[in-house]
Amino acid sequence: MRTTTLKNLRTRNLAITAIFVAILLIQTFAPNIGYIRILPTLPAITTIPLTIAVYSSLLGYKKGTEFGLLWGITRLIVAYVQPGDLVSLLLFRNVFISLIPSIVAGLVPGVISKLKSKISSPIVYLLAGAFTSLANTFFVILLTTLFYFNNSKALLQALNSQNSNNSLFVILILALGFSGLVEMIFTAIATSVIVLPLKRVLERNI
Structure with a gap:
């Protein structure tokens, strides 16, 4: 009985992973689904953190971290093959800026979800x-600041802030703050709405 249950659990998790990988690929490569561009000079508002949050909440931080890595790889690919704006091109062609924030984003919801008993x-x-x-x-801003600290001219020009006296970190917060705030509110509400019923359905079918 235990062996059958574990086998069913692995099969279920594999099916969930396949579905979410398909969703991630659609969001990544189909226009204006995963990356919604409002202002051409700024990075897009992305809906992909929602997909990452739901997947990691369902399957845990280990699988979530792997899924975050996959997002980072697709983010890197997009920066080379179809960058939507100059800022994204400058930022996400850097392997560290593409991968590290995505991996952390995959880890975080799985860890937080463990607090549901408290x-x-x-x-x-x-x-x-x-x-x-x-x-x-946060990690996109932090890593961008570190990598562009001594060579920020091109990035500041792309952000229309070449003559600003503010630090690069502050400029990035101001430039990315609006899209980041919209993403955070959307992802927070949608994750709560989506994960709860999915959890109930999955737990009934184990």
């Missing part, structure tokens, strides 16, 4: 979604 589930998944988006935005 905090009510809706709040846990709300936090999981919010911190997925926040982790991605």
Whole structure:
């Protein structure tokens, strides 16, 4: 009985992974689904953190981290084959800026979801979604600041801030803050709404 249950669990997880990989690829390569461009000079608002948050909340931080790595790889590929704006081109052709924020974003919701025994589930998944988006935005800004600290001219020009006296870190927060805030609110609410019923269905079918 135990062997059968484990086999069913692996099969279920494999099916879930296949579905989410397909969703991620569609979001990545289909126009205006995963990356929604409002202003041509700024990076797109992305819906992909929602996919990452839901997957990691369902299958845990280990699988979530692997899924985050996959997102980072697709992000790197897009930066080379179909960059949507100059800022994304400058940022995400850097392997570290593409991969590290994506991996952390995959790790975070799985870790936070473990708190559901101590905090009510809706709040846990709300936090999981919010911190997925926040982790991605924060590490993109942090790593961009580190890598462009001594060579920020091209990036500042792309951000229309070449003559600004502010630090690059502050400029990035101001430039990416709006899209990051929208992403965080959207991801937090949608993760809570989506994960709870999916969890119930999956737990009934084990």
